[in-house]
Amino acid sequence: MVKSSKSGLFGMLCVAVFLLSSALWGNPGQPGEARAPDNESTPAPADAPSGDTPAEDKPAPPAHNYPAVDFSHPETGDYARFLTQYSTADGIKYLSRVMQNSVQYRAFIFSELERLGAPSWLVYLPVIESGFTSRAVSRSGAVGIWQFMRNSIGGYNIRINEWIDERRDPWITTTAAIQKLMDNYRELGDWPLALAAYNCGLGATKKAVKRAGTSDYWELCRQGFFRRETVLYVPKFLAIAALLAQSDEYGIDWGETVPGESFTTIAVSRPVDMNVLARETGVAASLLSGLNPALYYSITPPGIPYKLRIPSESLDAVQTLLEDKSRILLEYYLYTIKSGDTLFALSLHYGVSVDMILEYNPGIAPKTLQLGKKLVIPALREVKTYTGKKDRDNLDFSGSYLVKQGDTLWSIALAHGIQVETLAEKNNLQVNSILKLGKQLRVPIL
Template identity: 30%
Template sequence: MPLSLLLLALASVPSSQGVAPSPVSPPGVHAVPPKEAALLTANGSRATPPVPMEEGEETEEVESESAELEELRALEGATLDPEAKPNAEMMQSLRRLGLTNPLRLRMLDALEEPTFREDDTAPPLARITDLANFDISQVKDRYDIPVDMQPRVAEYIQFFQGPGRKWFRKWMARSTRYLPVMQPILEAKGLPRDTVYLAMIESGFSANAYSWAHAAGPWQFISSTGKQYGLKQDFWVDERRDPIKATHAAAAYLKDLYGELGHWYLAWAGYNTGSYRVRKMVERYGTNDFWVLAEERGLAKETKHYVPKLIAAALVAKNPTAFGFSEEEFQYESTLEYDEVKLTDATDLDVVARAAGVSVTDVQELNPELKRWCTPPATAAKPYVLKLPRGTTTLFAENLQKLSPAERLTFRVHTVKRGDTLSQIAQKYGTAPEAILQMNRMKSARVLKVRAELVIPVPANGRGGSGDAGGAIATKVAQARRSGMVATRPEDEVPAGTPRGPVAAGPVKTEKVDGKTRITYGVQEGDSLWLIANRFQVSVDDLKKWNNLPKRNRTLSLGTLLAVWPPDAKGAAPAKVEERGGTIVVANAVAGQAPVGPKGARVHTLAEGETLWSVSQRYNVSVEDIMKWNHIKDHRTVPTGKLLSLSAP
């Protein structure tokens, strides 16, 4: 039927119910007052207002015709712009028509929008004050998952209303961002749409959630299950955090669990604990009734609570006002919307953001799977698909072409070897330590882990330093410093693979020169000035001065002989390293102060140049514990010579 005839036909259909009262708007949609809505076209612009009537002249017939005209405008906008998404005005217009109004039904058929179909729900529930006597049958038809009111379900509802209220508010606020994109995926895979509330109790719809069991993302996949269902996890990305890809994987996993276990309650329990345990419970007790199994031994407490928690979350989330929440409590987030671009090379996120005219945070929030400050290496044959804020792809493509090589970076991957320090790695690649910290989202790196991988930013023209060639690196350094990242002084770095505690164990020769003790130390592999200075309780600066070393000395040659003059003028002696019962104890200190205090407590005298951190590394304790045990409020004001207790009182 031609569009004009369709519009005329729809406009001529009378309303069988008149104008229905406007129900409460769903989460994230704010109702438009009837008189205001009538002035809005489908795309949100205001139409010319009609001439106002005298008070009392407005009739039901006029109201009905105005409502139908409003529906006509909404339908026109949607028909002429098939890409248009439902907006508040269109939703409000549909609500004003009765559920059986022929015009409403024909509009739904013409629009073919599943989103509108969800508006065919019963009116809001009245406030529920007596959970014990609440008739769950009142709401069962509002869900496509099974819901039962069990004592533990009621307990979780009360928890969400009380102690857990703060967290439930956050979950509800995020729900409007993810429900519109997750539910269609679940439905397309043959799952109930309300299965989405499993993601609510797993992570609160947080893409960055990470559990003690190393589960990640909104659906909380552990590594092995994520890989089994196609979620890539490598140096560059962790697709468990991608809300779209993870929802596809979760749908596939839950469908398999349901096929194996035969009931959604058992499938949810299997999602929490694994299908094997649930299947064995069914076989052992001869029932697939979850509530019966939950009373038996064999399921973990967390699993027994998992199903009632999910039901409670679904009940409250879809009926918040009935369960004591007000709409004012939720600051709903906007729906996740984005465009996609294909990148054929690893690209710095700062470059992406500048080219698209958005912030780096915007890019990161749309791409939570990225583990680095750049996209993964890619090719024209295998591009990386990046999400950008809606409507920015054209600007991004134009600006990306204009960037000069000096403004762009390429990347190398470095695997940390024993003896590496951050400053040495930066020098090797012609970059800066702060730039490495920033690209790898590290706050600091005094010690690197052997075999850890680092992404190294390198200027696209292959030259670091200053000027245009180093402009991109300089930008990285500035960003790092603004965000609080600090590069450790090279002399304070600990080479990767260095065991905890004092390890500067090279050959030592002790002699008296002009009445003073001089120690000659032979540098061995893995040594640093920091380690040597700490062994002999001297400062790094003194060590450099005694041996005419440059201030920015970065490396020590194997076999170099260093002169050390320990502070024996105060009665101190060279550090003596002992091992007692597997615990390293350093006797250095001042004469008369024992390294092991009363009742076996370890003590240490803070020497010049030492810090609480260096002491904590030596004795394998934390800085926080040292401060607590010694009543230290500020680690920067601890005086040289202070006697530190290194074990709890």
């Protein structure tokens, strides 16, 4: 009886050790398991973990319901290496920091995924695209948390002009990105391919499928129909998604989500400076800028509708201020230099000194103003945009001039006493166009 009792106790201790080990490190073959990398290296973000530091044991946080990828996939060598890289202590810190970047708009992302019928695990895609940084810019010029290129915004209601770049707005681009991903999925019928298309383009993905005669993403990668970046893109996403789906087990801290109802939008169509708005309403300027990251100069664009995002509790104060048309809500004018402009003329028009213009525009040379350069001019009073020197509307351009060696539009305009912009416009040219010898130009009769 004694022998039997010791054996039972020993068995119970072994089971307990096994269960504790499984809870800490995961069972072999589970999606969240960190696997050993093979010899081939893989690129990583600048601040991504190196994979050299072992993960530390931490108390488990309260359980959450994090979305998991719901399609099967092979656990390739690239997938295993990314699991290893991001499941270290450095990796967990990195993923925690990135997910905490999303607290302000995470609730909106989940609500849009549900509204548009998209899988909730797509919330993880900005982790590999931008680290949830709204002003992230890639080497190829992609912008925002969803990394839109200029040539990829067509049809997705994203505006870019001299005042705004809505690729930097996480709320606007979340809707656009989900629509784009769903368009990819409807076109390709497969999530690995839809994700690959988000990276390299739908056209390139369809071309690869057609050339290879298969719609299997993994086979396309194996046969070399995708660039290395796209070959790594999907395994990296899947590895990080597997870890984030088990955030409680790995101790990945997402931070507290900011409720979507904590802010609202109000339509404006005149320039409103966030610094003035902050000063007049008591809302922090940094909060207003953070809620409206699309604004280049923290000024709403003039003459076009813009939905200004503000804290909900400040709605009445902001609305009252905006309804008062007598209030000047702009601290600066933005002026583009044209030929014939002088700082003295601009100072007279805007009611500021030349020294003040120079103070706000370091590096400007008063005697050699650069055409097309933008000047920031303090708005001490509300005035119309300076139009500069203009030619008479009734100039007779029935004369002609043959271009000779050494001629430029500038020299020809000066010889005829007109602005270079007028001469260029009358001849369907650009101001800096190179003239061909013998070309006939329309000029005014002197």
